[in-house]
Amino acid sequence: MGVQILMPALSPTMTEGKLSRWLKKAGDDVRAGDVIAEIETDKATMEVEAVDEGRIGKLLVPEGTEGVAVNTPIAELEGEGGKIAAPEPTPAPVAAAPVVHAASAPVAALAAAEEKDWGPTKPVTVREALRDAMALEMRRDGDVFLLGEEVAQYQGAYKISQGLLDEFGPRRIIDTPITEHGFTGMAVGAAMNGLKPIVEFMTFNFSMQAIDQIINSAAKTLYMSGGQMGCPIVFRGPNGAASRVGAQHSQCYASWYAHCPGLKVVAPWSAADAKGLLRAAIRDPNPVIFLENEILYGQTFECPVDEDFILPIGRAKIERVGTDVTIVAFSIMVGVAMKAAETLAAQGISAEVINLRSLRPMDHATIVASVKKTNRIVTVEEGWPTAGIGAEINMVVIEQAFDWLDAPPQRVAGLDIPLPYAANLEKLCLPQPDWVVDAVKKII
Amino acid sequence: MAQAETRKKSKGRAASNQVLTQDQLLRGYRDMLLIRRFEEKAGQLYGMGLIGGFCHLYIGQEAVVVGIQMALEQGDEVITSYRDHGHMLATGMEARGVMAELTGREGGYSRGKGGSMHMFSREKNFFGGHGIVGAQVSLGAGLAFSNWYRKNDRVAVTYFGDGASNQGQVFESFNLAALMKLPCIFVIENNRYGMGTSVERATASHDLSQNGAPWGIKGVKVDGMDLEAVHAAAEVAVAACRAGEGPYLMEVETYRYRGHSMSDPAKYRTRDEVQKMRTEHDAIESVRHKLEALGVDAAAFKGIDDEVKAIVTDAAEFAQSSPEPNVSQLWTDVLVEG
Numbered sequence: 001m002g003v004q005i006l007m008p009a010l011s012p013t014m015t016e017g018k019l020s021r022w023l024k025k026a027g028d029d030v031r032a033g034d035v036i037a038e039i040e041t042d043k044a045t046m047e048v049e050a051v052d053e054g055r056i057g058k059l060l061v062p063e064g065t066e067g068v069a070v071n072t073p074i075a076e077l078e079g080e081g082g083k084i085a086a087p088e089p090t091p092a093p094v095a096a097a098p099v100v101h102a103a104s105a106p107v108a109a110l111a112a113a114e115e116k117d118w119g120p121t122k123p124v125t126v127r128e129a130l131r132d133a134m135a136l137e138m139r140r141d142g143d144v145f146l147l148g149e150e151v152a153q154y155q156g157a158y159k160i161s162q163g164l165l166d167e168f169g170p171r172r173i174i175d176t177p178i179t180e181h182g183f184t185g186m187a188v189g190a191a192m193n194g195l196k197p198i199v200e201f202m203t204f205n206f207s208m209q210a211i212d213q214i215i216n217s218a219a220k221t222l223y224m225s226g227g228q229m230g231c232p233i234v235f236r237g238p239n240g241a242a243s244r245v246g247a248q249h250s251q252c253y254a255s256w257y258a259h260c261p262g263l264k265v266v267a268p269w270s271a272a273d274a275k276g277l278l279r280a281a282i283r284d285p286n287p288v289i290f291l292e293n294e295i296l297y298g299q300t301f302e303c304p305v306d307e308d309f310i311l312p313i314g315r316a317k318i319e320r321v322g323t324d325v326t327i328v329a330f331s332i333m334v335g336v337a338m339k340a341a342e343t344l345a346a347q348g349i350s351a352e353v354i355n356l357r358s359l360r361p362m363d364h365a366t367i368v369a370s371v372k373k374t375n376r377i378v379t380v381e382e383g384w385p386t387a388g389i390g391a392e393i394n395m396v397v398i399e400q401a402f403d404w405l406d407a408p409p410q411r412v413a414g415l416d417i418p419l420p421y422a423a424n425l426e427k428l429c430l431p432q433p434d435w436v437v438d439a440v441k442k443i444i
Numbered sequence: 445m446a447q448a449e450t451r452k453k454s455k456g457r458a459a460s461n462q463v464l465t466q467d468q469l470l471r472g473y474r475d476m477l478l479i480r481r482f483e484e485k486a487g488q489l490y491g492m493g494l495i496g497g498f499c500h501l502y503i504g505q506e507a508v509v510v511g512i513q514m515a516l517e518q519g520d521e522v523i524t525s526y527r528d529h530g531h532m533l534a535t536g537m538e539a540r541g542v543m544a545e546l547t548g549r550e551g552g553y554s555r556g557k558g559g560s561m562h563m564f565s566r567e568k569n570f571f572g573g574h575g576i577v578g579a580q581v582s583l584g585a586g587l588a589f590s591n592w593y594r595k596n597d598r599v600a601v602t603y604f605g606d607g608a609s610n611q612g613q614v615f616e617s618f619n620l621a622a623l624m625k626l627p628c629i630f631v632i633e634n635n636r637y638g639m640g641t642s643v644e645r646a647t648a649s650h651d652l653s654q655n656g657a658p659w660g661i662k663g664v665k666v667d668g669m670d671l672e673a674v675h676a677a678a679e680v681a682v683a684a685c686r687a688g689e690g691p692y693l694m695e696v697e698t699y700r701y702r703g704h705s706m707s708d709p710a711k712y713r714t715r716d717e718v719q720k721m722r723t724e725h726d727a728i729e730s731v732r733h734k735l736e737a738l739g740v741d742a743a744a745f746k747g748i749d750d751e752v753k754a755i756v757t758d759a760a761e762f763a764q765s766s767p768e769p770n771v772s773q774l775w776t777d778v779l780v781e782g
Contacts, residue, residue, distance in 0.1 A: 008491025011707030032484050033503070033701070033722070044709030049702075051488040071492060145593065171593065177623065182582050182616025189586020192571055193521065195593060216576050217583060224562035226555035227777040229571070261778050285780035 002057050004073040010039065010046045017041040018066045019074060028056045030077070037063075037074070054078050115317055118304035121272075127297040129271035130160050130236075133278035134198060136307075138168055141196065144282055147174035147187060148200030148237075157202045158238065158297055184210035184235075188218045191233040191287075198282060201237035204253045204291065211256075218287040219262030234281045236290035239267070240331065240382045241430055243295065247418035252383030254330070257289040258359040258392070264313055265359040267291040269334035271301035273357055276311030284313060291359075293332045316363035318370070322352035325440050326370040328393050329380040330356035333431060337380050340436035349444060359389060367393060368400045375406040378439045380431055385413035407443035412436050464514075464672050466738050472514060472671045473731045474748050476506035479530040480728060481756045482539055483702075486529065486546055489760060490706050495546045499560050502530035504701035507727035508633050509534040511674025512601060512694075515682045519596075521587040523571040523580045524603035526561035527633075527700075531603065535568040539759035544766045551766030555773060578611030580604060581630065585617040588628035588691070599627040599685040607638020609655060610647055618691070622659035625690035629681045630656065632695045633668065639704040640712040653695035661693050668698030669725040699725070 007017070021038040024030055030050040037048040057076035061068055068074065124132075138144045145168075150157045152165040152175040165173040176183040180201065187197040201207045207214065218231045241250040258265045264286055268274040274292070281288040303309075319334060320341050329337040334355045341351040352370050356362065371377050377397050379390035390411035397409055415429040464472065483501040490499050502509075505527075513534040516522075524531045532542050537553065545552025545563050553563040561575040571587060574580040584602025591598040608614060609632050621628045632652050636643055649655055653663035662684065666677040674696060681692040699721045703710040710718075732745065 009493050046709050051484045179616040181613040185582020186586040189583035190590045193587050193590035195590050223777045224558040225564040226557050229564045230780050
């Protein structure tokens with residue numbers, strides 16, 4: 001016998017169909033691509049095309065037959081010149097993949113570690129720290145460039161890129177039109193081809209215009225390409241509320257981006273965080289979301305002067321050592337947590353404050369070790385509580401330190417509403433130090 | 445009929461340009477035939493349940509990618525949508541690796557983790573394989589950007605369909621590419637239907653080749669069923685891009701014989717329409733006739749047919765014998781480590 005023509009599956013879910021009509025009969029010559037039959041499923045009527053050329057030997061299933069199972073031989077095809085063609089390939093081996101149980105993605109496997117001592121420091125604003133980090137990395141690597149709205153001639157909407165155009169010129173400090181979707185996609189394409197773009201979003205609110213390129217193109221391509229096509233890119237800009245700019249300009253995207261495998265997500269608080277982590281983000285071979293905060297830009301912190309200063313992504317910092325409760329915060333909320341800790345200290349409560357720094361990967365080890373010591377945890381974030389970073393941290397603690405907890409985990413978060421404009425209302429929405437103090441006192 | 449007239453016109457335009465040599469025609473014939481036979485085999489394996497999910501076949505459109513690829517040089521970048529098997533074969537990626545990716549096996553270009561719509565080859569400068577309609581256009585502008593940044597003379601070819609041509613980011617990319625004079629060739633493969641919606645029902649633009657005109661992007665309409673016309677137009681576009689003139693837009697009028705994907709019954713067009721394209725305008729047949737007129741004999745065609753068949757048979761066998769990816773692959777390639 002010759003090649004058997006099998007009943008084809010015409011959709012991912014088809015298991016059987018009706019062979020409604022033959023368009024060829026025994027003895028007919030067919031060429032690849034000729035329509036030989038029509039098949040009806042519950043959804044549609046489809047045509048079956050010949051894949052090989054030859055002569056129809058025998059029709060094995062008469063037209064009008066219902067319920068023909070997929071892969072049933074429906075006709076025989078004699079090969080070229082009546083020769084017997086190769087037999088059908090053997091069916092695929094049965095999938096034997098065991099079910100892998102993995103409750104959560106791998107996290108930074110770093111043990112809670114001491115902060116490296118970088119020696120002398122000087123006071124620096126977060127704004128200067130960010131600019132210095134970009135300048136240092138651009139001097140070091142010609143593939144690094146900055147693009148975004150108003151980054152060049154205007155010197156940055158928030159003056160983060162002050163002076164960079166003068167030093168690096170218009171090929172490396174690039175003003176874009178207001179087209180987040182387009183220029184983000186362009187930067188991602190450039191990164192796939194080996195360049196190392198820094199994309200500045202004037203605020204992260206506008207990154208929603210481009211989020212498809214960030215998630216579907218930048219974050220997933222390495223995996224989809226089996227490791228071939230990386231995307232070394234940094235997306236940075238101010239995130240979260242500023243001051244009285246209304247709901248559309250005041251959203252925290254931490255939990256949005258931290259949700260997605262294939263990204264790293266970083267949220268610095270101090271000038272040292274900003275400088276050390278931005279340098280690490282630019283050198284990282286993966287897409288990194290770098291969440292800054294507009295209110296912090298003008299704040300001054302001590303920052304190491306060492307030319308090589310850099311911080312590892314994925315490691316939290318214990319900003320204040322304590323014994324009675326662990327307060328975990330990131331970005332501007334670290335400052336709120338520190339103020340709360342001072343108030344608590346005056347009342348005889350010793351709070352340990354963890355500056356998360358990195359949201360993905362998250363430093364579970366440092367958080368869990370602290371909770372095992374204090375037996376209580378309060379998380380603080382500016383964003384909405386539902387499906388937020390606090391929910392994630394507290395779940396990690398429940399999973400890994402449940403038996404050490406002496407009280408229910410608490411989360412302090414922004415109110416679950418779009419941010420209002422009115423000064424009095426806005427103030428009521430964003431976590432204040434006394435909110436944190438109250439949350440701590442609820443469990444002590 | 446309007447389509448046919450346009451086609452005749454552009455044919456006339458192309459005829460004034462260079463004509464392919466017999467060797468080039470043979471090469472083009474072979475490359476187009478490989479794509480067609482590969483896709484037919486993919487359709488067959490899909491029918492047998494060996495390929496899952498979405499599978500978008502390129503049958504009918506072969507002259508577009510083959511004609512353009514013949515005008516490119518080593519190092520030029522190529523990126524396209526999810527109807528991508530033809531582009532991969534045209535850039536020289538191996539049929540084995542493409543077919544094994546379709547069957548989701550270890551031997552696939554993405555080691556089974558990408559599938560039909562997501563394959564890449566650094567070596568061949570093929571940048572995928574993208575499943576979000578229109579996303580590859582911005583990414584393609586980025587490939588061109590990297591050439592501009594590095595001041596090399598490479599060009600990036602960005603393929604997309606008539607459906608994608610209406611996406612906002614496509615126009616954003618036109619603007620960026622024109623503004624920065626990026627060496628980007630935008631190729632609209634107009635196969636008349638974005639899934640089931642005809643071009644006429646999807647766009648108010650009367651001439652997609654002029655969609656970049658507001659930004660000063662030169663546009664040309666080309667008969668995509670004529671290998672020589674496609675190649676001639678691509679030569680002009682590539683030369684302009686390489687010379688630093690900025691982006692170029694080619695609208696290539698083509699036709700897919702199969703449905704949008706395997707599960708598309710194609711009720712939005714008549715069988716006569718499909719049959720007419722196949723019998724009267726098939727690009728492979730047309731090149732074959734030209735070659736016959738040049739005196740190429742049956743034995744030569746038989747040789748090409750046999751070579752192509754052997755490649756496709758080998759690819760199909762490899763795609764079935766290659767093992768499924770090891771479970772240890774599940775957690776790799778999420779991030780670049782270190």
